[in-house]
Amino acid sequence: MSDKTTKLHSREDVHENGTNQPLPILPIKRSKLISTDSPLQTRAASPLILNPPIDNDGLSWPSQGARSRIEQSPEEAKEREERIANAVKVVLSELGEDINREGLLETPERYARAMLYFTKGYEDNIRNVIKNAVFEEDHDEMVIVRDIEIYSLCEHHLVPFFGKCHIGYIPNKRVLGLSKLARLAEMYSRRFQVQERLTKQIAVALSEILKPRGVAVVIEAQHMCMVSRGVQKTGSSTTTSCMLGCFRDHQKTREEFLTLLGRK
Ligand SMILES: [Zn+2]
Numbered sequence: 001m002s003d004k005t006t007k008l009h010s011r012e013d014v015h016e017n018g019t020n021q022p023l024p025i026l027p028i029k030r031s032k033l034i035s036t037d038s039p040l041q042t043r044a045a046s047p048l049i050l051n052p053p054i055d056n057d058g059l060s061w062p063s064q065g066a067r068s069r070i071e072q073s074p075e076e077a078k079e080r081e082e083r084i085a086n087a088v089k090v091v092l093s094e095l096g097e098d099i100n101r102e103g104l105l106e107t108p109e110r111y112a113r114a115m116l117y118f119t120k121g122y123e124d125n126i127r128n129v130i131k132n133a134v135f136e137e138d139h140d141e142m143v144i145v146r147d148i149e150i151y152s153l154c155e156h157h158l159v160p161f162f163g164k165c166h167i168g169y170i171p172n173k174r175v176l177g178l179s180k181l182a183r184l185a186e187m188y189s190r191r192f193q194v195q196e197r198l199t200k201q202i203a204v205a206l207s208e209i210l211k212p213r214g215v216a217v218v219i220e221a222q223h224m225c226m227v228s229r230g231v232q233k234t235g236s237s238t239t240t241s242c243m244l245g246c247f248r249d250h251q252k253t254r255e256e257f258l259t260l261l262g263r264k
Pocket of ligand 1: 154155156157158223
């Protein structure tokens with residue numbers, strides 16, 4: 001236990017006291033200040049953006065460890081794969097398997113590659129996903145993309161959950177290329193997730209990117225941890241939703257969205 005703690009603190013990316021120091025504030029003309037006694041460089045205080053999905057260096061939340069994956073050399077990638085594979089060998093033999101039997105010989109490496117693929121969303125960031133796909137457009141009607149397939153991993157059991165994601169928004173002079181909505185869902189789902197957070201991250205990200213009049217995200221998914229163990233409720237699905245802006249404020253807008261989804 002104490003070993004782990006020591007290791008964490010000696011990592012070079014964890015800085016000592018220095019990190020808590022406020023950043024130097026550049027001189028700003030007094031006329032530009034909205035309020036002289038509010039701290040500068042802070043974001044608007046909304047509980048939805050306490051963990052902003054767009055961070056300063058373009059790596060999108062959650063980014064711990066993401067940078068080392070993005071910036072690794074091919075050799076480092078190989079070493080990472082080997083470390084995962086070795087860990088999988090331990091798991092397999094602890095489960096009572098013979099890791100030397102023919103059928104399992106390549107399994108640890110295969111599993112390592114599969115897991116890296118299932119979590120490839122950590123190597124993606126919003127700027128790459130969005131690229132040049134935000135357009136000025138005088139459209140203010142609801143935009144909906146239905147039935148986006150999502151495959152994610154439950155962070156509590158490390159088993160898949162998968163289903164459909166529906167995204168709607170009402171633009172405010174800016175629209176996003178339609179395929180990017182699916183890319184956004186893909187980026188956040190290819191990580192360890194809980195369905196509630198996944199839903200919210202997609203909604204908040206879209207809201208931050210487009211500043212639309214409202215955003216609605218609904219996800220319906222089946223969780224392997226639910227359907228294949230414990231209660232064994234095969235066929236049960238979980239629905240989560242996140243409504244922002246006018247979808248949250250206006251029941252009519254929300255209803256229109258749900259009607260268009262065929263859910264009402
Ligand atoms: Zn689970």
